[in-house]
Amino acid sequence: MLDDLSLTIPARRGLGIIGRNGAGKSTLLRIIGGAEQPTVGDVVRKGRVSWPLGFAGGFNGSLTGEENCRFVARIYGLQYDHVIDKTREFAEIGDYFFMPVRTYSSGMRARVAFGLSMAIDFDMYLVDEITSVGDKLFRKKCRAAFAERRERAGLIMVSHEPATLVDYCDSCALLDAGKLWVYDSVAEAMAAYEEKVPA
């Protein structure tokens, strides 16, 4: 799927990745994050790399939001009290935080998941096609929190929306037929994409 691909991503860089469906964008992201091993080759990570953001599948439905956060804090070797408090404050779901996750609406799940990823200080955030969740106010809050975090942390983002990419990324890569081309701006990458994939 990915063929002889070598890439160095500097710290604090915001890299967008575009490509057609099934080109391997999510696979690439998962390999970078370590959720999947490459068949051949290595990934060297310096600093703490996030799981692909917006993902709430790692939550167990029979555990409460609090317990799920404790688990994640533990596997990252962090003080869980701190992580739990920050997540609870950010998610703003009140006492639901202490109820089993299976009683949550999808919006509430997303709130906890996003809050949790903000509560842990990652050096590099991976974002896979973040679909906007929650009401307008919460979306605004997410954007603000994320923009603030971007000043200290890098980002790799997969998206089909040029507008989102422009907001967060200072460079952009096009993934096609297992090869990756890196461009200095989202606009250039989009132009190359249009060329390769006639609309």
Next chain:
Amino acid sequence: MRDLKLVRGLTQQAEVVFAVVMRETRTRFGASQLGYLWALIEPTLVIFTFYLVFKVAHRAVPPGMDLFSFIATGVVPYTLFASSVTRVAAAIDSNKALLYYPQVQPLDLVLARAVLEAATFVAVFIFLLGGHALFTQRLELESPLTVVMGLAMASMLGTTLGLILCCLGEYSTAVERARGPMLRPLFWISGIFFTAEALPEGARAALLWNPLLHATELVRSGWFRSYDQHHVDVAYVAAWIGGLALTGLMLERTVRSRIEMS
């Protein structure tokens, strides 16, 4: 530098396994009202059932042993083994979502379940046999280490076999269905109802091929002052465990990519 890396890797794995153990404890026992007590109640019921059957049938127990302890020292290692197989075999399937976190690897899930089963059944053992000793004002426990070794054998045999089934299960669902019928005969030949000492020579030689019988024998000889076993071959059981572990770990490597893709 390399050493540091190894230490850091081990610390992280320990953290992950611990986190999964805590989580599993909650998901497994936390849901019901009685919670952790269930882990104790289940084997207790099994033992009392056999206790009644033995009483009604007037079956004799080996000299120097009381009926309750005789059954308990057989049921606990067997159940530890069977439960480890079952729980470990489903370890990856039921926690697949966790593999999304990069530091959680399939083997961590397996290890966590093995640890939880072992801890549970050690608690069960202490609860049942300690409780019985309190009740009768008479404690046997000739050699704690021998008991621990027997239980460790049962745990490791179950875990390694479970790992193999877990990996094969990624290829075919038939494995899961075959598991029950495959394990059931072990219930009758692993020394829950007899000691190796009491068997006729021919039967004994045949049944000692079963490594689980060695585990039961160790537990009993460690527990009862009056019972000395003469047939346990630790190296033989270790060879079983080593062979099963090697096979399981090799299989895990071959199915790893399959697990992550799905």
